[in-house]
Amino acid sequence: MIEIAVRYLEKVTGATPWTGNADRVCRGVVIDSRKVTADSIFVAFPGERVNGNAFASAAIEAGASAVILTEDPDRDLIRLADEHECAVFTCTDPEEFLLLLAQGYRARMRCTVVAVTGSIGKTTTKDVLANLLATRYRVHVTEGNLNNLIGMPLTILSAPRDTEVMVLEMGMDGPGQIERLSKCAQPTYAVITKIGTSHVGRLGSRENIARAKAEVLTGMPPSRENFEGHHARLVLNGEDDFTPFIIEHFAKPAGVEVLLCGTSADDDISVSRVELDEEGHPEFDITFADGASFHSRLSLTGRQSVVNALFAAAVAVELGIPRFEINEVFANLTITGRRQEIRRAASGARVIDDSYNASPESMAAGLSLLAQLPCTGSRVAILGEMGELGDEGPRLHELTGAYAAAIRPDLLICVGGENAAAMAGAARLMGLSEDAVIQVPSCERLIARYATVFGPRDLLLVKASRFVGLDRFVEEVCA
Template identity: 40%
Template sequence: MRLNSKQICEYTGGRVLVEPIDASKLACGITWDSRTVELDDLYVALPGEKVDGHDFVAAALRAGAAAALVQEAPDEATRLLASEMGAAVIEVSSTFAAVTDLARAWRGYLRGHIVGLTGSTGKTTTKNLVRDVVAASFSVAATQGNQNNELGVPKTLLSADPETEVVVVEMGMRGLGQIAELCEFVKPDMGLITNIGESHIELLGSRENIARAKAELIEALPSGTGCAFLNASDEFTPFVLECAEAQARSLGVWRYDGSAAEADETADAYATDVRLDDEGRPRFTLHVAGEEAACELNLRGLHNVHNACAAASVGARLGMDAATIASALAAAQPEAGRQHVIRARAGFTIVDDAYNANPDSMRASLAMFSSLATSGKRVAVLGDMGELGDYAVACHEGVGRAAAASGLDYLVCIGELSAHIARAAREAGMDADTVFETDSIPGVLGELDNLLEPGDTVLVKASHFMGLERVVGGLVN
């Protein structure tokens, strides 16, 4: 973003409360966290139930913000401070809405490709892989972490420069129409869907409705020039194409398939000779756009072959060759909290997959865990999954059966819903003496203290609200 105070007012319907010392001065970044303000940022004061950003306008100005966007006029002392710092203070009716207004306006300055990305699982990992692949040949901006909501999506656009060649925008959703709302100002010309799973089934009621919601991304692509990247092995891909009227609108369609055993070799990007090394990292031959290259991932689990093939299809569509794509995939690193392997000082290994979970990612993580070579015991710590509604019990039972089939030595379950994981695991054949239940983080750590020895490996996974990163921290320390 590079906008002066006049432009900010024009695009947001705001009015200047404090004039900047230099009307041509540009705000070159955006943040609503006063602790992360960098020189010449635009600070946005967001109201909140617990924390009100208006209380930190002065701190943002002292940190070097070029301007502050507010919906409540600051006190006289803050106005004087802004004048002293040469910064603008701009009042709008809603700072939340203003962020989207700015992104909508800034989108008109962006000349590169905009890749929208969504899916039930693997969004953030695939977004990171697309980013890393594209960065090998192009300038790229991408969603930070999993900031894929109504604030994170516009922030991603605003982080790009007009000269940025590719912008990768991760999009989350909790209901029908939300991706369509995001696409209204993102205006992607490329769209990638990782898969259609059970995440958010509580709100949408069926996988068909989930597919319909995800299809909004493909529906938003421009007719004749838009390009969709879809999972060839996902049963809902034909439904998505039908919803988007892809053929009638002459959309380009690239299909990818990372299935380990039966990849669709008619896909535009697919993998053969798939295997895992002793640490669960995939090795395979990547086939993309008529070329092939040996590929090795630092990410763990067979499911990441799908994600890699998805990223490869985007790279190939942009003109990259297979060797360059494979090299970029090999250099990609996992994000903290997503199957991140940590060697604890006590001599055991932690697989930190605590960032989030749904039934599909639980099963994928257990499959990955069973493939790891370990000299000791395999212990899984599994917690509750959210947003499953009436399906919650059945989904947790399914994870319990998957846990029983994955070769675990011990299973520790935390949370009310995870009692169903424990029960189903026992019913599926796990020895009752190897399955433990607790309702607290200290309880988990207490069980692990009794179980873990040097050489053992422990998997930690649950939905983010369970806070199992505290288990990881406890084990590390």
């Protein structure tokens, strides 16, 4: 984790000092006063419900070496800080404070940074890549989904000093955010998994989403430069319709070379002959630009996992991971949970737990897996509403319902309000019978009516945005 003397905090971040021992060394950064340990830096975030500035005293008494506030400290706080030899600073933007502090620490570490972003598949790609690189390097990786303007710099600041490679997931819900993250992280390699419809309600169009994701290039050096022993590369999906747009308008002007992954023989890494076993694990042939190829198997589920694995393999090869090791790792992966994880219900039914989050694209992938897996009982799709789709919400829920009708599950349960009704209505319109489509208003009602009705031969897909809370249904039926 970061270690920095108090005297350098002002220089690195521009924060205003009020008091403190300039020689005291700070170790680590937290934004929750309950997590303060000896010598921590506590950064206070003001909020509508909780104002972090109110917990400065608690942080000081817990042993913080510095507290960073957005409000001027009063005399009592200064007195308490002096008693504990704790420095007090103020700043106008705690997010920017974290980004600048993390940028300074990243520059001192001189490790290789890989950025992963995209509308779908970024967490899986990050996890696969971390598993691959850990065979040869000391790797520090984003935990869970700590991928925003607060979570990513905290990830950097928690990295051990001897880290050799950092794999950082970068998320956003508006323009300019990935640019700030990229300037902080200074990645040498980056992956844009897909340009989908997540956050289209905030950004207005898929083109604007593509522009926002392409901001990852702003912190990258041109490929012609030798940056800490490496030459920058941007990995893109050869099948994504916005890939040419990103190459022409962003990668080429930035001087960053592109690696393509997909199903075309012209891609730098391509995949062919994808088949799923009875548990949904894909087997496939992978071919590299030099013609080398091998047959591989993923311990993940679903066809969409294959391209995510290709993204990770493309970066791993650039970082010197032997291909035979890539193949071995693919067969023994562990990734962040609730992403098409197949579990057993207490009744014996199989549950595709994809309850972590949802977008129209990932809904389609989940429904495809439901259709592809063998099943001797009923195939049941339990789909909740998707968030952050804005004015496009009703239309995209209708398209999801129409796609569900094409998959033809034995039962479709739509969870939520108006958008769930739109999904259910479109499914009926496209051919599912009235008794095969049900709408329930909430996860609580879903649990009450359906937690115990499925039998040992049934197969369930459970998927929604997180606010719907369908993970609670999964835990209930799998208890």
